Amino acid sequence: MQNVKQFIIRNKYKVSAIVLLLILYYFCLPKQLFKNPTSTVVTASNNELLGAIIAKDGQWRFPELDSVPTKFEHCILQFEDAHFYHHFGFNPISIGKALVENIKVQKVVRGGSTLTQQVVRLSRKNKQRSYIEKLKELVLATRLEFRYSKKRILNLYASHAPFGGNVVGLEMASWRYFGLQPHQLSWAESATLAVLPNAPSLIYPGKNQQKLKQKRNRLLKKLLNKKIIDQLTYELAIEEELPQKPYPLPQTALHFVQHLGQKNRGERIQSTIDSHLQRQVNYLAKRHYERQKQNEVYNLAVLVLDVETRKVLVYVGNSPTDTPHHKHVDNVISARSTGSVLKPLLYAQMLQSGDLLPTQLVADVPTEIAGYSPKNFNLTFDGAVPANQALTRSLNIPAVRMLQRYGLEKFRSDLQDYHINDITKSADYYGLSLILGGAEASLWDLCKTFTGYASIVNHFDITKYKYYQKEFVEPVYRKEDKIDLGKLQKNFQTIDAGSAYTTLQVLTEVNRPETDQAWKYYDSSQKIAWKTGTSFGNKDAWAIGTTPKYTVGVWVGNSDGEGRPDLTGVGSAAPLLFDVFDVLPKSDWFLEPFEDLIEENICKKSGCLALPICESEVKRIPKNGIRGKSCPYHQLVQVDKNEQFRVNSNCEPVSAIKSKPWFVLPPLMALYYQQNNSDYRPLPSFRSDCNELSSNKMDFIFPTKYKSTISLTKDISGQQSSIILKLTHSNQNTTVFWYLNDEFIQSTQNYHELSVQPKSGVYKVTVVDDFGNEVDRILEIKN
Known part of the structure; x- marks a missing residue:
């Protein structure tokens, strides 16, 4: 050691030079x-x-x-x-x-x-x-x-x-x-x-x-x-030939690659895409596109998610269309009008809050709320319809009335909890049209939400009746990525398993496309909870479905927003949805979350909690259903022995009076309900010798609001149009008397319609029946 020190001292310049050269040699090669x-x-x-x-x-x-x-x-x-x-x-x-x-x-x-x-x-x-x-x-x-x-x-x-x-x-x-x-x-x-x-x-x-x-x-x-x-x-x-021309790179998932390239430029990414399944869906999408373009519909999107892992299995961002028809637009992540796709979420939230029971009757009558008049797709009315059928038939008026009852601001907050990212405006901005497509969302977010519902039900039994904090987590697209659902807890974060399961169960009853109507009769067919949506102006057609294993979402339309008359969710998007499910492995249905449901007696006719006078059946309902109201439509009435007339002790011996439970709807609901339900029996009228006043026996069909503003138009000949006032009465034989500003106009019987042609101004319309019952409306006429 001493010799080494002496050598360094004697040759310090040489050693320094060598050390310097070694340092230079070490650092001469860049790190990258x-x-x-x-x-x-x-x-x-x-x-x-x-x-x-x-x-x-x-x-x-x-x-x-x-x-x-x-x-x-x-x-x-x-x-x-x-x-x-x-x-x-x-x-x-x-x-x-x-x-x-x-x-x-x-x-x-x-x-x-x-x-x-x-x-x-x-x-x-x-x-x-x-x-x-x-x-x-x-x-x-x-x-x-x-x-x-x-x-x-x-x-x-x-x-x-x-x-x-x-x-x-x-x-x-x-x-x-x-x-x-x-x-x-x-x-x-x-x-x-x-x-x-x-x-x-x-x-x-x-x-x-x-x-x-x-x-x-x-x-x-x-x-x-x-x-x-x-x-x-x-x-x-x-003997092998040499290459003669360049080969194009694969474009198995073009828009998926472009989407990842925006955030991961220059990287090699092993994704979650199933290449075999992706090619199958690409073929189905191409075949569907060839059919749809006959109706001048040129774009579509398909997304398939694994419910358990939240992995993206298939990502078709657009159809194999051309540049003039916006082939480069990624319709999986583009925000579009939701149509009716949000209706199941409202149904589930109302079940969860106890504001609704699964089969409870909801009103389907002409409706005007703050100037907004929703219409059903077929422009008809059912009067009253079970909530589950209103959902499977995608009726608009019941959905709007349910939203008003549940609370617009409250539902807007629920959507925020689902992390539907494009719904960013206030509840007042969307109004009640929110439930009919007044807001926009992406296929990505909607599929994420349906997947969250399926996952909540799956996990409820596995976790012994507990909930993860973050079920509505973003899907993953890198193979190595894992989702973080948060901690397990006793209480649900957004929606409970009982309400989610009940909603998914109802969605299995949605009418499938005409080509798949007989699915229930085949043992090999699987249950799918699915929902369609069609935006205003037929611009967007949606179909989203889920099973315990997979969620499939389909959007069909034109990327530039052009609507087409025949573009609908059930006709344009649903066939592709079921084609995709056909190439996916089949799965069993969800296990019913018994611990999150309760048994209650439910009125068969009204779907509400049964009264003692109701004909009832035991059904499993979400836990908060116990907060629901008892049946408001059954009442005990006193009739004669033939059940033809109502009577009382003033006109009939007590021994001859029969007390009978009677299913009675409000007049306006009853008017339309009995047109679709032949077994509906209106409340009998009082026998002529049994005069009795009864309230709430009549109601206006038009106008429905107490105060309405009406602008009169002119017909082709230049004549001013008339106003048709319409009324319904529970007693078909009753005569009603019409008054305009307290002046008698005329009386009507059986069919209560009156044509008036007033000048500009404010009028009071009053109607009085034989029993003295009275209803009125205020009209402001503008010419």
Whole structure:
């Protein structure tokens, strides 16, 4: 040790110089050799290429390879650097031979560079060849050998070598010239690519075919001589044709690749996409597009999610349309009018809050709320309809009335909890039209929401009746990503399992497309909870369905927002939805969450909690259903022995009076209800000798609001139009008397309609029946 110190002291300048040189040698090689931008490469879950996006510098340069295929490794080593595994960055013999040849001809004709040196040269942007540059490459090559293994250096070369045009790297060259992944190349194909980096500007597929073939065959002959391949392989290889034209890159999930490229530029992403399933759905989407474009509908989108993992399995952002019809628009993430797709969420929330029971009657009558008059799709009225049927039939008026009853602000807050990101405005901005498509949402968010419902029901039994905090989590698209559902807790966060299950169960009864009407009669058919939606003006057609394993969402329409008359959810989107479910593995239905449901006696006719006088049945309902109201439509009435008239003790002996439960709807509801329910029996009238006043026996059909403003129009002849006042009465034989500003106009019987043609002004319309019952309305007439 003492001798070493003395040597350093005596030779301090030499030692300092050596140390300085070593430091310079250590730091002479940049930490990152290649800083070139790379292409965005997206693969399926099985690593099959789905598509790629060109690098920012206009080069097709894939991210670095993890490994080099054995065939290409043999080919490149025999062609470029046979002693690669035996030298330390440079080959003195090759350099000596190159010097001799270059001196003979007085110019550089041979480089003698090893693959390590070529990696250095590529990293230095292929600087002009000179002996000084060669010396620098040699020093850097030795330093590179210290840093990386031979396999890593070979990977760097294969990833950054030029292969002609704007093709860089083995992987891209393999796709470009043969339409294959590198490990799928034959010996002849590997040999062809091995000789290309040697002179990419001179030898290019489709040109200089003879030179390319000679180089390839010489390399194959060398492989034969080295006993790397056998005679038969050699003979078959030299007979293979050379590539004649570039192959296009796969575009299995074009819009998915573009979507990922916006956030992950230049990365290699192994996604969750199931490549086989993606191709199947691509075919179904193309076939459906060919049918839809006959109606001048050119765009669509399909999304398939795995309920358990939230992984994106299929992502079809658009149809295989053309540029004039906006083929580049990604309709999975584009916000569109929701149509009726939000109705199940309102139904579920009302079940959960106790504001509604599953089969409770809701009003379906002419409605005007703050100037807003919703209409059913078929422009008819049911009078009263069970809430579950109103949902499966997608009736608009019951949905609007339910939303008003539940609370617009409250429902808007619920949608925020579902993380439907495009619904950003206040409740007042949307108004009651929110439930009919007044807001916009993406297919991505709607599928996420339906998946959350399915997952809540799935987890309820697995977790022993507990809830995860974050069931409405964003789906994942990277294979390595896992969802975070948060902590388990006793109380639900957004919707309880009983309400979610009941809603999904109801959605299995939605009428399927005409081609699938008999699904219930086949043992192989699976239950699917699904809902359609059609936006105002027939601009958007939706169909979203879920099973315990998969959620499928379909949007059909025109990306530019043009509506088409026959564009509907059930006719345009639903057929594709069920085609997609047909190629998915079948699954059993959800387990019923018994612990989150209670048994109650439910009135068969009204769907409300049963009174003692109701004909009832025991049904399982969400827990908060116990808060629901008792049946308001059954009452005990006193009738004669023939049940023809109502009577009382003033006109009939008590012994002859029968007390009978009677199902009675309010007049306006009854008017339309009895048109669709032939078994509905109106409340009998009092016998003529039993005069009795009764309230709430009549109601206006038009106008429905107490105060209304009406603007009169003129017909074709220029005459001012009339106003048709309409009334309904529970007693069909009653005469009613009409008054306008307390002046008698006329009386009506059986059908109570009156045509008036008043001038501009404010009027009071009063109607009185035989029993003295009175109703009135205030009208403001504008001409």
